[in-house]
Amino acid sequence: MTLTITALSVGRVFGLHKPSLTYVRGWGETLDIPLIMFVIQGAGAPVIVDTGADFDRAVKHHGIKMEQTPEERPEAALRELGVDPADVGVVINTHLHWDHSSNNHLFPNARIVVQQREIDYASNPVPWHRRQFEHLPDLTAAWRRAEDRIDAIDGNAEVAPGISVVALPGHTPGSQGVVVEAETRRYLLAGDCIDLYENWEGDAEDEHIPSGFFTDIVAYKNSLDLIEKLGCEVIPSHDPLVVERREFR
Numbered sequence: 001m002t003l004t005i006t007a008l009s010v011g012r013v014f015g016l017h018k019p020s021l022t023y024v025r026g027w028g029e030t031l032d033i034p035l036i037m038f039v040i041q042g043a044g045a046p047v048i049v050d051t052g053a054d055f056d057r058a059v060k061h062h063g064i065k066m067e068q069t070p071e072e073r074p075e076a077a078l079r080e081l082g083v084d085p086a087d088v089g090v091v092i093n094t095h096l097h098w099d100h101s102s103n104n105h106l107f108p109n110a111r112i113v114v115q116q117r118e119i120d121y122a123s124n125p126v127p128w129h130r131r132q133f134e135h136l137p138d139l140t141a142a143w144r145r146a147e148d149r150i151d152a153i154d155g156n157a158e159v160a161p162g163i164s165v166v167a168l169p170g171h172t173p174g175s176q177g178v179v180v181e182a183e184t185r186r187y188l189l190a191g192d193c194i195d196l197y198e199n200w201e202g203d204a205e206d207e208h209i210p211s212g213f214f215t216d217i218v219a220y221k222n223s224l225d226l227i228e229k230l231g232c233e234v235i236p237s238h239d240p241l242v243v244e245r246r247e248f249r
Helices: 055-062 074-080 116-123 142-149 197-201 217-230 240-245
Strands: 004-017 030-041 047-049 090-092 111-115 150-153 157-160 163-167 176-181 186-189 233-235
Touching (some): 090 157, 111 116, 111 142, 111 163, 116 150, 142 150, 186 217
Parallel strands (some): 047 090, 186 233
Antiparallel strands (some): 004 030, 030 047, 157 163, 163 176, 176 186
8 A cells, every 4th residue: 555645735825924823933924825635545535634715705704815726726626636526535624724624515425534622612612713713603614514424533543544643732622633654654744733844843942833823832732742752754734845845655
């Protein structure tokens, strides 16, 4: 069995204030970042990790400068790779923020793997997190369009041969990463626990830098410590270099 990971850009966000991704660092700086959908092939039916944003909804409800070309629509990007959305067997959401889970419904035959803690929190977040989870009076969260196919799990689990999820709470209560035993090495799709390579590589002050958005900074620190022990090459969720490289084998 030979597993490969392909990183597909399914849209881009412009002018994001850098401290939202690098905790209390980069004041006055902005970033342009991709929204990335990962496709894992070689374990039978394709496995998708994170499904990106529904751009029509996002532009209306999230007030962020975004762009998505026709080629970046998830269905088009997958078909260019030779993958039919109907053939996808598993979708894994690293967490339920709108930019990672809004297109679950495009995969009609997939079971959707989410931590139960994430579902519980997304269903009743604190007020300051409601928009990220689309828990608003005038809006039903996009992930609920495929809610009937969610396979809620608790903690670490194997989801397909060579593919497992590991709980990484902190960014959100039910954040999880995806460990992939690929052809040449072991990878971790880290979700927003690691937004950018800069988060993992750290700086002169700290070994690692958390995202600027989190629900529990102590749990976040413990998750970063756990990642160190996994022995994986870390793949961030929003770094342009990931899309540029595209293939991880």
